[in-house]
Amino acid sequence: xxxxxxxxxxxxxxxxxxxxxxxxxxxxxxxxxxxxxxxxxxxxxxxxxxxxxxxxxxxxxxxxxxxxxxxxxxxxxxxxxxxxxxxxxxxxxxxxxxxxxxxxxxxxxxxxxxxxxxxxxxxxxxxxxxxxxxxxxxxxxxxxxxxxxxxxxxxxxxxxxxxxxx
Numbered sequence: 700x701x702x703x704x705x706x707x708x709x710x711x712x713x714x715x716x717x718x719x720x721x722x723x724x725x726x727x728x729x730x731x732x733x734x735x736x737x738x739x740x741x742x743x744x745x746x747x748x749x750x751x752x753x754x755x756x757x758x759x760x761x762x763x764x765x766x767x768x769x770x771x772x773x774x775x776x777x778x779x780x781x782x783x784x785x786x787x788x789x790x791x792x793x794x795x796x797x798x799x800x801x802x803x804x805x806x807x808x809x810x811x812x813x814x815x816x817x818x819x820x821x822x823x824x825x826x827x828x829x830x831x832x833x834x835x836x837x838x839x840x841x842x843x844x845x846x847x848x849x850x851x852x853x854x855x856x857x858x859x860x861x862x863x864x865x
Contacts, residue, residue: 702769703856707846711761712821721759724751757781763818767849770856772830774818774841786818789841793833797853798862800827800842805862813840820844 731745757779764783766773773788791797798805808831819827819842828850830841845853854861 703767703852704769705767705846705849705852707765707844707849709763709765709818709820709844711763711819713759714821717759721756724748724756728752765818765843765845765849767852772853774843787816787834787839787841789830789832789834789839791832791853791857794857794860795831795833795838796860796862797828797830797857799864800829802829802862802864805829805831808840811838811840813838815840815842817842 728745728748731741731748734741735745760779762777762780763786764775764777766775770791771788772791774786776784776786778784796805796808811831813831814834814837816839819825825844828843828845830839830843832839832841850861
């Protein structure tokens with residue numbers, strides 16, 4: 700039996716505060732560097748701000764990659780189109796439900812104590828899907844934006860656990 704492989708890339712929408720944070724971090728770094736010529740005490744905040752610029756600012760631009768490979772769904776984060784980090788992997792045999800946001804079948808899972816995770820673009824207009832799956836001892840409620848090929852692949856394997864709005 701062949702393995703089915705489907706991937707989907709979703710770019711997270713920038714938050715409204717991102718340009719302000721970047722501007723303050725870069726501006727503060729430059730100001731502390733210039734003030735370091737006057738007093739050596741400004742080199743300590745310069746070093747801290749430089750570390751923020753190099754380590755935290757690149758993590759503000761995030762893309763999520765969903766990989767569906769033979770009954771498992773892996774979610775990776777790609778920061779600034781350079782670094783990749785594996786966030787989570789779900790064995791879909793342990794999945795409770797996969798449905799379009801607003802599907803009435805997901806209503807029975809509202810009372811469950813779940814860990815809510817959002818790996819979507821943050822765009823309110825985009826079609827969101829909810830995955831409810833076991834992750835070790837916990838149950839995760841994951842918000843995703845899969846493409847139609849991924850939805851169809853999951854629906855073909857798990858037709859009784861996949862729900863649409865229709």
